[in-house]
Amino acid sequence: MSAVLPAIPPVLAAIGLMLANGVVLIYMLRKVLGHLHLRLGPTHVGPKGLVQTTADVLKLLSKEDVTPNGVDRWMYVLAPVVVFVPSLMAYAALPFSETLRITRLETGLLYTFAVLSLVPLGVIMAGWASANKYALIGALRAAAQQVAYEVPLLLSVLPVVMIVGSLDLAEIVAFQTGVWAGVVPRWFVLLLVPSFVLFMISALCELNQTPFDMSEAESELVAGFATEYSSMRFGLIFLSEFSNSFVISALAVVLFFGGWTLPFVPDAVIAPVAPLVFVAKTYVGIFIFMWIRGTLPRVRIDQLMNLGWKWLIPIALAWIMIVGVVVKLAAPGGVA
């Protein structure tokens, strides 16, 4: 059992981070969307509405847990767990600093994508088990979206992996420390612009975020796959959604924005505040997701499918070819 005990604190820390993150992000979302829509967002509960989310969490916890007649009980109960657990697992490989992480995985990047790809399974289960047509349509859309966008998402990050020569997230960050020619940060966002654009589009889709939130389109499908869920079961689905945007944004920071490092600032200065730098960068990414959410209208499902299959995948493949040739010419023996 000795191997189990040391694993407990990091897991608890991840759950704590996930919960805290959920509370902060819900407040942030309301405020950001509010201001984007020229309104104020929550103002009454606590100073500047700060305690509003806490009040909502209490409401959610104390609400009756309704199980409608006709649901597939076994799957209905299991679905929120299947949505929640992979979201939690996705924290395992994230490097918050040189030393602060739950575990260092040689295949960290692939691992994070792999566990995130399990979330739609829970979404489909929820939609199917609810015995509700809105929920079912939401689940169908989620499945179609997942199949269409997982490929470009993975293809978009391959150039980064080809250049670094590793799937280890910490090594990807280490590769981006320092500056080129004394002025340009060695961030991949500047070197691999097409990769970054492809990653952002596919990530928005993977997150079911506007403009790709067809699976829970509230103006058409009530709440999509989560329509029949109430109380903390709904809370778990909700929490997982916010947690996923944190994880994807953190991945963007690691892959394209140098992780916990900052250009022009020596490592010794950053080391004590590295996790804060990482979280701050991640939150900037989340803010941009919210900005997009507050600005763009939802696309249609057929437009989404066209974009994924006919544009993103071919472009991603062509870009991999180009990067592959350049990498081979620049360093015939391999970069690493």
Place this chain on the structure above:
Amino acid sequence: MSLESIIFAILGVIAVSGGILTVFARDVTRMAMGLGAFLIAVAGFFVYWGATFLGVVQLFVYIGGVLVLMIFAIMLVHRSPDGSPLLESRHDVAALAVAGGLFFMVVTALRGYVPDSVDQGITSGPTELSEAFLGPMLTHFEMGGVLLLAVLVAVVVILGGEDR
């Protein structure tokens, strides 16, 4: 009982019960869920034997990809209003004999290849695997690709055949 054997036992239970659910469930969505549990357990076995990369790929390709695609296909199929159709096999004994024979073949073929303990497990990371695939195993790798292509072409031919 060591921690390793407890984990192994848990994975085994998940794999076997997932397999049983896949075969015996009446509802086709539940069958898919059973298959999902089985595939997750297989990914767990890979990680257990030290092949983390393979485990992660298993999770990604089979559960995130293939299983989601299967469930998508199941959802597109009409669900009969009076519950699921009754699936009764008229070849119980023959099916059991075939399954038993197959099981015996797999066990005989794999005996001697499965390591006795975790220490002797496969430790191939992504680098070793890709070097093998693009080096000594290139022919095998390409043959796998050609086979899949043949399957795809066959599906197109079969589906196209109905239109004509």
